[in-house]
Amino acid sequence: MYNKAILNYKRTQIVTNHSPEQLILLLYEGAVQALKKAREGVEEQDVRKRGEGLGKAISIIGELNASLDMEAGGETAAFLRGLYLSILTELPKVNLTNDLRTLDIAIGYIEELKKLWKERVMNKEDSSSEIVPVSEQSHKKRNSVSISI
Numbered sequence: 745m746y747n748k749a750i751l752n753y754k755r756t757q758i759v760t761n762h763s764p765e766q767l768i769l770l771l772y773e774g775a776v777q778a779l780k781k782a783r784e785g786v787e788e789q790d791v792r793k794r795g796e797g798l799g800k801a802i803s804i805i806g807e808l809n810a811s812l813d814m815e816a817g818g819e820t821a822a823f824l825r826g827l828y829l830s831i832l833t834e835l836p837k838v839n840l841t842n843d844l845r846t847l848d849i850a851i852g853y854i855e856e857l858k859k860l861w862k863e864r865v866m867n868k869e870d871s872s873s874e875i876v877p878v879s880e881q882s883h884k885k886r887n888s889v890s891i892s893i
Contacts, residue, residue: 765865768811772858775804776851782838783847795839801850802835827853 762770778801785794809828812821831850838846 765861768808769858769861769866771804771808772854772861775801775808775854776858778804779847779851779854783844783851786838786842786844786847794842798835798838802832805831805835805854824857827857 778797780797782794782797782801785791785797805828809825809832812825812828814821814825817824831853834846835850837843
């Protein structure tokens with residue numbers, strides 16, 4: 745019981761000690777890990793591992809989608825929304841088909857987005873991106889970030 749409380753506290757610290765930009769990066773990293781776990785589950789014919797990986801990946805990608813600010817993000821946000829929704833449509837099918845190709849495509853897209861996020865948002869000196877913060881009140885409700893690339 746005590747160890748679980750400590751673990752929950754540490755998880756809360758991770759979220760509160762990071763900027764919204766860092767949280768997005770953590771979400772990308774978590775999505776890639778979850779997708780790879782789902783892939784391993786398919787390869788190993790481990791239904792539980794596949795399901796846990798898919799469930800976590802779907803939750804994370806859904807959160808990335810929900811964090812988009814469509815007004816401030818413009819075409820970039822619209823593109824990301826379409827990509828996230830496409831991935832979210834295809835991933836549940838893996839439970840029925842065990843299609844590794846679908847997982848590989850999703851992993852490729854999320855890894856590329858993670859790379860671009862690191863280059864253009866996290867490393868501001870190598871970037872022509874401008875971070876447009878959402879209103880202060882929106883930050884308190886949800887850690888959302890808008891970018892213009």
